[in-house]
Amino acid sequence: MSPLPLQIRSLNVAYHRKLVLWDADVGINPGKITAIAGPNGAGKSTLLKAALGLIPKSSGEVLFFGDTLKRNRNRVAYVPQRESVDWDFPVTARDVVAMGLYRRIGWCLPVRSRHRRLAEEALADVGLADFSRRQINQLSGGQQQRVFLARALAQKADLYLMDEPFASVDAATEQAILSVLNRLKEQGRTVVCVHHDLQTVSEYFDDAVLLNMRVVAQGSVSEVLTTENLRKTYGARLPLLDEAVTDLSVPNALKKF
Amino acid sequence: MSATMIETLWRVLLLQDHNTRIVLAGSCVFGAAAGLVGTFLLLRKRSLMGDTLGHATLPGIAGAFLIAITIGANARSFLWLSIGAAVSGIAGMLTVLGIRKFSQIKDDAALAIVLSVFFGTGVALLSAIQQLPGGQAAGIEGFIYGNTASMTTQDAGFIFASSLFVVVACVAFFKEFSLLCFDEAFASTNGWPVRTLDLFLMSLIVLVTVIGLQSVGILLVVALLVIPPVAARFWSDNLCVVAFLATIIGADSAMVGVVVSAVLPKMPAGAIIVLVAASIFAFGLLFGARRGVIIQLLAERRAASRLRAEHMLRAVYECAENGSPLVELKAILNKRPWQKKEVLREIHRLANSELLTITPDGLKVQLTNLGQIDSRRLVRNHRLWELYLLNHADVAPGRVDRDADMIEHVLDPRLVDELEVLLAMESPRRFVPLDPEKRKS
Numbered sequence: 001m002s003p004l005p006l007q008i009r010s011l012n013v014a015y016h017r018k019l020v021l022w023d024a025d026v027g028i029n030p031g032k033i034t035a036i037a038g039p040n041g042a043g044k045s046t047l048l049k050a051a052l053g054l055i056p057k058s059s060g061e062v063l064f065f066g067d068t069l070k071r072n073r074n075r076v077a078y079v080p081q082r083e084s085v086d087w088d089f090p091v092t093a094r095d096v097v098a099m100g101l102y103r104r105i106g107w108c109l110p111v112r113s114r115h116r117r118l119a120e121e122a123l124a125d126v127g128l129a130d131f132s133r134r135q136i137n138q139l140s141g142g143q144q145q146r147v148f149l150a151r152a153l154a155q156k157a158d159l160y161l162m163d164e165p166f167a168s169v170d171a172a173t174e175q176a177i178l179s180v181l182n183r184l185k186e187q188g189r190t191v192v193c194v195h196h197d198l199q200t201v202s203e204y205f206d207d208a209v210l211l212n213m214r215v216v217a218q219g220s221v222s223e224v225l226t227t228e229n230l231r232k233t234y235g236a237r238l239p240l241l242d243e244a245v246t247d248l249s250v251p252n253a254l255k256k257f
Numbered sequence: 258m259s260a261t262m263i264e265t266l267w268r269v270l271l272l273q274d275h276n277t278r279i280v281l282a283g284s285c286v287f288g289a290a291a292g293l294v295g296t297f298l299l300l301r302k303r304s305l306m307g308d309t310l311g312h313a314t315l316p317g318i319a320g321a322f323l324i325a326i327t328i329g330a331n332a333r334s335f336l337w338l339s340i341g342a343a344v345s346g347i348a349g350m351l352t353v354l355g356i357r358k359f360s361q362i363k364d365d366a367a368l369a370i371v372l373s374v375f376f377g378t379g380v381a382l383l384s385a386i387q388q389l390p391g392g393q394a395a396g397i398e399g400f401i402y403g404n405t406a407s408m409t410t411q412d413a414g415f416i417f418a419s420s421l422f423v424v425v426a427c428v429a430f431f432k433e434f435s436l437l438c439f440d441e442a443f444a445s446t447n448g449w450p451v452r453t454l455d456l457f458l459m460s461l462i463v464l465v466t467v468i469g470l471q472s473v474g475i476l477l478v479v480a481l482l483v484i485p486p487v488a489a490r491f492w493s494d495n496l497c498v499v500a501f502l503a504t505i506i507g508a509d510s511a512m513v514g515v516v517v518s519a520v521l522p523k524m525p526a527g528a529i530i531v532l533v534a535a536s537i538f539a540f541g542l543l544f545g546a547r548r549g550v551i552i553q554l555l556a557e558r559r560a561a562s563r564l565r566a567e568h569m570l571r572a573v574y575e576c577a578e579n580g581s582p583l584v585e586l587k588a589i590l591n592k593r594p595w596q597k598k599e600v601l602r603e604i605h606r607l608a609n610s611e612l613l614t615i616t617p618d619g620l621k622v623q624l625t626n627l628g629q630i631d632s633r634r635l636v637r638n639h640r641l642w643e644l645y646l647l648n649h650a651d652v653a654p655g656r657v658d659r660d661a662d663m664i665e666h667v668l669d670p671r672l673v674d675e676l677e678v679l680l681a682m683e684s685p686r687r688f689v690p691l692d693p694e695k696r697k698s
Contacts (some may be wrong), residue, residue, distance in 0.1 A: 014363070052446045073448035085440045089300065090496045103447050105592060108429045155447070202631050203342045 003066025003161040005030050005190040006051065011060030013043065020046050022214040024060070029207055033181050034149035034169050035195040035221075039234050044194040045163050052078055052161065063160065074103060077157035079148050079163050086138050094119045094132040094146045104113065104231065117152065122154040123147070125183075126229045127176045131222075142173030149180060160184060162193045165202070178204060193229035198234070262520055265273045269519045277519060280405055283413035283420070284511040288530070290420035290476075292485035293427045294461050296500045299486045300438035301458070305365070306353070308479040310466050311374040313349025314342035314381025315475055318400055322386060327522050335412040335471060342467045349375045350459060376475075403474030403527025405515050416468045424504070425459050431484060434458055435496055472511065474526035480531040481507055488538040491545025495677070510534035514640025567635050568593065573613060574632035575625055583621045641676045648679070 015022040019163050021043040027097040028034050036044045050057045053069060064072040077100070083142055097119035105115060123132050126146040131139065141146065145165060152160055165177050181191050197203060201221060205254070208224045210216040210233040217229040272278045298307055302472025349371050356367040367396035388398065400409055408416075411454045427434065437454050445451040462482070471480040489502035514530030542551055572592040576584040590600060604622055607613050612628035615621070624632060 049442075053441050054445060070448075073446075076446065078277075078443060078446040080442050082444060086302075088440050090494045090499050091435070091439065092495075095496070097598075099440070099443065100447075102432055102436055103449075105432070107433070110432065137494075218534070220338065251454065 001029070004028055004062065004066055006161075006192065007063040007065075007066070008047070008051055009061040011047070011050060011062065012056065012058040013046050014058045020213060021050065024211070024215050026209055026215060026218060028192055029188060032065060032202070032206040033191045033193070033202050034207040034209060035184055035193055035205040036209045036211055037195050037198060037201055037233075038216075040196075042209055042212040042233075044196075048078075048161050048163055048192070048194060050077075069126075072111040074155070075158040076159050077152035077155040079160065079162040079165055081150045081167070082141065083147050083161075087139075087144055090135065091136060092132065093123060093128060093134050093136055093139065093143075093150075096136060096147050097122050097132075097150045097154050100151040102112060103155075105107055106207050119150075119154055125153055126150045126180060127172070138169070142169040144170050146173055149177060153180065158189050158256070160189065160191045162191065163198060164194050166193070167196060198230070259301055263355055266516075266520045267515050269601065275412055278410050278419075279409060279410045280519075281512060282514050283408070283416040284405065284515045284526075285476045285508045286415050286420040286424065286505035287465070287468055287472060288481060288509070290423035290427075290507070291465050291481040291511075291620035292489075292503035292505070293500055294423055295482035295487040295507070296464050296496075296503045297427070297434045297458055298462055298482055298673075299490075300435070304479070305368045306350070306459075306484045307462060307466065309353060309375075310346050310350060310463060311469075311475050311478040312372045312379075314346045314466060314470065315376055315401070316382055317341035317345025317348075317361045317379075318397065318470070318475075319382035319386060320596070323382065327387070332566060335409070336415060336526040339467045339470070340516075341417075342400075342470060343463055345375065345379075346463050346466055347460075347495070350463070357545060399474070400470045401475050402525040403470070403477060403530070405472050405518050405526040406522055408471050414472070419464055419468045426461055427456075427500075430457070431497075431500070439443050439674065472515070472642040474525070476526040477531050480534060481510065484531070484538050485510070486535040488534070490539035491548045494547055504532065506537050509539065550578070559577040560632050563600075565603055566607060568595075569600070569607060570612065570624075570628065570632035571636050571639060573628075574636050579623065583623050584618025585618050586622065590623070601627050637680070639678055641673065644676050644679050647671070648676075 004027050006026070008024055008026040010021060011021055011024040011026075020041075024043075024047060026047070038046060042123045046055065047236055050060075050064045051069075053062075054159050064076055064113060067140070069076065075234075081243065086237065094116060095111075098115055098146060100122070101111070101115045101118060107115070120132050122128055122130070126149050128143060128150065131143060131242045134146065145167075166174060169177070181193075184191055187208075195205070202225055205221055207219065208221050209218040210224055210229055212233045217224045217226075268274060268426075269277050270282065295307070298304060318338050318341050321338050322332050323336055324341075325334070330337070353364075353367050356362055356370070359366060362370075383397065433454055436449065436460065436528075437451060441451055441455075444454075453683040458478050465482065466478050469481060473481055485503040486499065488506050489499045492502055493499050502649065509531040510530045511532045514526045514528075517527035517529045518524045541549060542638050544552075546552060573584050575587060576592065577586045586600070586604075589604075604613070604615060607628070608615050608622075609627055612631060613622050613624050616623075
């Protein structure tokens with residue numbers, strides 16, 4: 001059996017002595033659209049960022065296609081949260097999308113017309129063909145999100161990791177993103193989305209990972225979304241966990257368990 | 258102006274002295290380099306880092322001077338002092354990064370602490386130098402405010418070469434630097450060596466700061482890093498153009514500064530350079546084609562007057578919709594809370610644009626054919642927007658961009674069709690009973 005696109009083993013991540021992810025074991029199935037769902041502060045984005053090496057992990061192992069990320073850079077595309085950048089930056093939508101091609105263009109070489117064409121194609125794929133020359137600060141929030149998506153599409157990766165692509169976007173963008181996700185799936189690619197809206201998980205996704213500092217459940221949507229699992233994820237926070245989180249700064253805190 | 262001054266001015270402008278030529282060339286390329294690399298510093302939101310860096314070079318200069326005196330070397334060698342400046346500049350930068358990493362002190366505080374501590378150390382060392390016998394310290398204060406007069410041909414050559422290196426590096430790595438500035442996380446996941454790139458960019462900044470010591474001085478070098486790109490930003494939304502303009506502005510400011518301080522030897526070049534850059538900045542702030550205050554004010558006024566005209570056309574159309582095409586002024590006045598004077602002025606304006614006609618007695622108005630077409634489009638658009646807001650309240654706010662004008666340019670055709678069906682189903686009377694402004698009250 002070929003290795004999974006993304007395999008996370010016993011991943012621990014801590015911010016300022018507080019553990020935010022606890023022994024996370026996640027396996028992402030190839031060719032599926034997977035949601036990472038959970039309440040605020042559950043470590044959903046942290047899981048993605050730590051897997052991609054954007055924030056340091058305390059311990060654990062992350063494998064992309066059975067190997068390190070370094071060896072699979074061009075098979076993995078990341079779509080950050082829209083708020084993570086300054087949209088006042090003096091570039092056009094097409095320029096941003098072309099950034100997804102920089103790796104292919106190589107060091108010190110300029111963006112040439114065929115790259116611009118590729119960027120425009122990617123923009124057309126997300127329904128922004130008419131906006132390619134638009135200044136990015138003149139795009140609506142949803143359009144900005146789609147520009148980010150187009151940048152990832154331009155990378156032509158096999159695994160797409162998206163951080164809240166559906167967060168506060170308009171109906172048109174939601175439709176555009178969904179159709180892109182389904183097209184990627186038809187092409188046999190794998191998509192992972194951090195997703196905040198529990199209502200739409202079963203509608204949009206094949207698989208789900210329920211996360212609340214630790215992995216509560218994972219598998220196909222129908223198996224995962226049980227009342228019991230949801231209560232564990234969203235219900236009253238487990239007192240044990242809360243205590244552990246606050247007490248990690250105390251020496252020998254973990255001995256209690 | 259005395260005759261000698263005019264004579265000097267001519268000598269400088271005509272590049273008669275070999276020395277002037279070299280100093281001018283060195284300073285110009287330095288200004289260009291500062292403007293160009295400053296563009297990335299600004300976009301990376303590290304402007305204050307440049308300031309801290311400049312101040313942090315002082316203890317290095319003083320230290321290098323002291324060491325040179327102790328071992329009996331040439332304490333005035335610009336190259337030697339530059340090395341000292343670079344070392345302490347880098348030390349300052351690393352201290353900031355260290356504080357950021359290992360403590361929870363915020364960036365601004367870390368920068369302020371490092372800036373003042375390093376500068377304070379430098380000042381203490383300087384006063385120690387001044388107490389040395391023999392007045393050897395003369396001229397070292399030149400580094401604080403900048404003094405092009407003391408620049409030798411050799412110094413200028415060094416400045417020229419280093420600046421050229423910075424310019425070439427910025428051009429070569431333009432794509433990489435802009436990616437780093439825009440989206441570091443993405444660059445990192447895409448396999449770019451973000452940390453190395455960042456270090457390289459910051460070393461270029463250190464280099465520019467160090468070679469700027471002689472022309473603009475420690476205190477003002479940040480101005481030449483930050484003002485040119487900010488001034489350039491008023492004129493363009495295109496990164497290449499902004500960077501190019503910043504380069505030109507930097508070079509120009511440096512050139513004017515050097516010329517003026519050559520003519521008026523008492524004037525520190527640094528101050529002149531900064532003042533020139535600041536005037537270019539002020540000019541851009543007022544008249545800039547993209548973000549200038551005036552252009553934005555005009556755009557706002559245009560938008561306001563368009564909105565007034567649209568309100569009026571809609572009001573006339575809606576009055577005419579319920580009765581005769583000849584609309585009484587009174588009916589329009591009742592439509593929304595506006596002054597009679599305003600209404601009259603607007604009506605005359607619209608009559609001038611041939612969108613409506615006014616009866617000779619001035620009490621009734623009627624839309625012309627052109628006005629009919631325009632106002633019907635406006636009303637339809639407005640109602641579609643209203644319906645959209647009513648039906649998609651949860652997702653709508655991000656979309657409501659009235660400046661996009663036509664709803665179908667903003668929403669996808671499916672949604673517009675859906676809204677049109679809704680619009681056709683409801684009688685116009687039902688959902689435009691009142692203007693939204695009135696509904697609120």
